[in-house]
Amino acid sequence: MTANKDFYERVYAMVRKIPRGKVTTYGAIANALGSKQAARTVGYALNASITKGIDLPAHRVVNRKGLLTGKNHFLGATLMADLLRDEGITVENDQIKNFEEVLWIPEFERDFELNA
DNA sequence: GACTTGACAATCC
DNA sequence: AGGATTGCCAAGT
Numbered sequence: 001m002t003a004n005k006d007f008y009e010r011v012y013a014m015v016r017k018i019p020r021g022k023v024t025t026y027g028a029i030a031n032a033l034g035s036k037q038a039a040r041t042v043g044y045a046l047n048a049s050i051t052k053g054i055d056l057p058a059h060r061v062v063n064r065k066g067l068l069t070g071k072n073h074f075l076g077a078t079l080m081a082d083l084l085r086d087e088g089i090t091v092e093n094d095q096i097k098n099f100e101e102v103l104w105i106p107e108f109e110r111d112f113e114l115n116a
Numbered sequence: 117g118a119c120t121t122g123a124c125a126a127t128c129c
Numbered sequence: 130a131g132g133a134t135t136g137c138c139a140a141g142t
Contacts, residue, residue, distance in 0.1 A: 007139065026124050030138090036125090037137040043123035044139065050123095063124060070123030 007033070011045040014106050018060045021087045022104035023096060025064045032106040039064075047073060059083040066099030 014029050026039040035041075046058045050073060059080040063069045071080035071094060081091040090097040 030124085035138070038139080039124040039137080040122060041124090041138045041140090044121090046123055048140080058123080061123075064126095068123090073123055 007038075007041060008045045008048060010109065011042050012049060012054060012056060014109075015046070015056050015058060015061060017106060018057055018104055020057075021089065021102065023060045023062055023066070023084070023089065023099075023102050024104050024106060025062060025066075027064050028103075028105050029061070032108050034109065043070065046070065060087075062096060066096035066103075068094040068096070 010033050011029060014032055018024055026042040027036065029042045030036050030038040033042075042061075046056065046061060047070075049056050049058065058070065059068075059074070061070065068080050068084075068091065071077065074080045076082075081094065084091050084096065089102050096102065
């Protein structure tokens with residue numbers, strides 16, 4: 001039962017673990033997957049999730065500054081910020097306020113290194 | 117199969 | 130301090 005799933009699926013699984021009302025960063029996810037430098041790939045995976053029609057709380061994933069860089073990929077221009085506000089997160093000008101307070105860091109996937 | 121692209125991040129002027 | 134550059138990793142062309 002290898003943990004050698006596609007990088008995509010690992011990203012999806014991680015995103016799904018994000019608690020409601022919390023957010024995380026691309027870098028944090030990448031780090032949790034064992035490749036802290038692969039933040040770009042994480043974003044790429046989320047983008048692919050849209051193409052594949054996978055439903056993810058992708059609005060809870062922002063860049064390291066708490067900026068809603070991916071909002072442009074959502075249906076509406078304000079959908080992402082709207083969803084976050086709905087979860088109790090304050091968003092102003094595409095920037096999450098109290099970013100550190102709502103930031104959620106995923107745990108490292110030991111499965112990864114066991115298989116590596 | 118090499119080159120480009122991309123929802124990022126850290127470094128270097 | 131802030132714009133520009135480089136690094137990383139996987140996918141698409």
